[in-house]
Amino acid sequence: MSEKTGLQVSFVTITEDHLGxxxxxxLITHLKGVPKSAVYRILRKGEVRxxxxxxxxxYKLQLDDIVRIPPIKVAEREEFVPKNLDVxxxxxxxxxxxxxxxxxxxKPSGMAVHGGSGLSYGLIEALRVLxxxxxxxELVHRLDRDTSGCLLIxxxxxxxxxxHEQLREKTMGKNYWALVDGQWDSKDKNVTEGLLKNTLxxxxxxxxxNNTEGKPSHTRFKVLxxxxxxxxxxxxxxxxxTHQIRVHTQCKGHAIACDDKYGNQAFDAAMRKxxxxxxxxxxxxxxxxxxxxxxxxxxxxPLDKALTNCIxxxxxxxx
Numbered sequence: 001m002s003e004k005t006g007l008q009v010s011f012v013t014i015t016e017d018h019l020g021x022x023x024x025x026x027l028i029t030h031l032k033g034v035p036k037s038a039v040y041r042i043l044r045k046g047e048v049r050x051x052x053x054x055x056x057x058x059y060k061l062q063l064d065d066i067v068r069i070p071p072i073k074v075a076e077r078e079e080f081v082p083k084n085l086d087v088x089x090x091x092x093x094x095x096x097x098x099x100x101x102x103x104x105x106x107k108p109s110g111m112a113v114h115g116g117s118g119l120s121y122g123l124i125e126a127l128r129v130l131x132x133x134x135x136x137x138e139l140v141h142r143l144d145r146d147t148s149g150c151l152l153i154x155x156x157x158x159x160x161x162x163x164h165e166q167l168r169e170k171t172m173g174k175n176y177w178a179l180v181d182g183q184w185d186s187k188d189k190n191v192t193e194g195l196l197k198n199t200l201x202x203x204x205x206x207x208x209x210n211n212t213e214g215k216p217s218h219t220r221f222k223v224l225x226x227x228x229x230x231x232x233x234x235x236x237x238x239x240x241x242t243h244q245i246r247v248h249t250q251c252k253g254h255a256i257a258c259d260d261k262y263g264n265q266a267f268d269a270a271m272r273k274x275x276x277x278x279x280x281x282x283x284x285x286x287x288x289x290x291x292x293x294x295x296x297x298x299x300x301x302p303l304d305k306a307l308t309n310c311i312x313x314x315x316x317x318x319x
Contacts, residue, residue, distance in 0.1 A: 008070075008071050009068055009069060009070055009071060010068075010069045011066055011067065011068055011069070012030070012066070012067045012069065013064060013065070013066055013067075014061045014062065014063060014064060014065040014066075014067065015063070016063060016158060017136070017156045017157050017158050018061050018157055019061060019062065019063055019158070020060050020061065021060065021061050021157060022057065022058055022059065022060055022061075023043070023048065023050065023055055023056075023057060023058075023059045023060075023061060023067070024039060024040065024043060024057035024058070026061060026067075027039045027042075027043070027048065027069070029135075029136060029157075030069075030135070031069070031072060032135070034072055038072065040057060042069075042070055042072060043055075043056075043057050047070040048067065048068065048069060048070065049067070049068040050065050050066070050067050050068075051065060051066055052066075052068070088126040088129055088130065089130075090108075091105065091108075091123070091126055091127065091130060092130060094106045094107070094108065096150065096299050096300075096301060097297070097299050099293075100155065101154070101155055101156055101159045101290070101291070101292045101293075102140075102152065102153060102154050102155055102156075102159055102163070102290070103127075103137075103152075103153040103155065104150055104151070104152055104153070104286060104299045104301075105123070105127070105150075105151050105153065106148065106149060106150065106151075106301040106302070107123055107143055107147070107148055107149060107150075107151040107283075108148055108304070109146050109147065109148040109278045109279065109304065109306075110145065110146060110278070111123050111145065112145045113139055113142050113143055113145075113151065114139065123151070124137065124138070124139050124153070127153065134155050136154070136155060136156055136157055136160075137153055137154070137155060138153070138154050138157075138160050139151070139152075139153060139154075140152040140153065140154050140160060140163045140164065140167070141167060141240065143283055144243065144246075144279075144281070146260075146278060146279035146281070147176075147279060147281045147282070147283060148281075148282045148283065148301070148303075148304060148307075149176070149282045149283025149284060149301040150174075150283040150284070150285060150286040150299055150300075150301045151283070152286060152288070158291070159291050159292065162289075162291035163288065163291065166288055166289060167240065170238060170239075171288075171289065172286070172287065172288045173236070173285075173286065173287035173288070173298075174236065174237060174283065174285075174286055174287075175234050175235070175236050175283075175284050175285050175286075176234070176235045176236070176237070176245055176281060176282060176283050176284060177224065177232060177233070177234060177235075177280075177281075177282045177284045177303070177307075178232070178233055178234075178235055178245060178249060178256045178257075178280060178281045178282075179230055179231070179232055179233075179256065179257040179271070179276075179280035179307075179310065179311075180230060180231050180232075180233055180249050180254035180255065180256055180257070181229075181230055181253075181254050181255050181256075181257070181264050181267040182229070182230065182231065182253065182254050183226060183230075183231055184221065184223050184231040184233050184252075184254055186223050188221055188252060189220060189221055189222070190218065190219075190220055190221070191218070191219045191221065191248040191249075191251070191252060192216070192217065192218050193209045193211060193214070193217065193247075193248060193251050194209065194210055194211040194212070194213075194214030194215060194216055194217060195207050195208070195209065195210070195214045195215055195217045195241045195242075195243075195244060195247055196208050196209075196210035196213050196214035196215070197215075197241075197242050205242060205243070206261065207241070207242055207243040207244075207246075207247045208247070209247060209251045215239075215241055216239065217239045217241045217244055217248070218237070218238035218239050219235050219236065219237050219238065219239075219244060219245055219248045220235070220236040220237075220238065221233050221234065221235055221236075222234045222236075225311075227314040227315070227317070227318050228314070228317055228318055229267075229270065230257065230267070230271075230314070231254070232311065233249075233254075234284070235248070235249070243261070243262070245281065246259055246261070246262045246281065247262060249262075250262040250263075255267065256279060256280055256281050257271040257276055257279070257280040257310075258271055258272070258276055258277070258278055258279050258280060259279055259281075260279075271310070274310060274313045274314065274317075275306075275309055275310060275313060276306060276307075276310045277306060278306055278307075280307060280310065282301070282303055282304075282307060283301060284300065284301060284303075285298060285299065285300040285301070286298070286299050287299075
């Protein structure tokens, strides 16, 4: 995408990265900091032109289209200054893989993937501060706030589209490690209970098993290691429902350690005694087809100190 900016208007030439994208979605991404209402207003008034012609918000961009964008006030990126800059700079060390098309980061537990719900910023906003020249950084998928591990970020719209297609076609591999209450039965290799999402008056999301009204859901499980009172399991979600792994383990009677929403209080208390102070759910590895390099990639995220120390303590107690 090339851009020429004049004193009053700017012109953007569309490359293959934005081929087929709707003009309204392109402008919302391109004009970060501009309210959506303002974007639709300039479209409605005909102030945005493509190849010198008025277009509708649903117009899909073509290769070499020249988009005229009128003068519009954009909030400066520098206005976003997170309170804890230390956390933002530490994200640089958490990057597991990066090239000019995408990035895989080892998301820390306790950090939301995006701002909202009372949070001024999340991981994606922090990454945009770290990479100010990357105008198209977008989350490919999400992780719960307290879950750590592999998170995939796209730097180009064409890459985002390809990776989303892999998610839809279920060709992207995601393996999580979870410490669960009790001894997981090795015969329970597939959990397929339907999941129904409810939003409470407080805005909190709670998911329950409901095989009648819930969405079809599927998680594959494998026991990695057994301890005296708990098991380390690998959970591989086939579908991607909200809180899927956490509810699928809970419904089998094996809640994940230190899960404040779906956990077992007695088990959590025992785990805190061995030093665990966070949810033991970690996106351990991610496999996907790189849409530009045309190769299959596998990226693995190491466990943080809290999870590593917990496992060491449990092993010591077992021997």
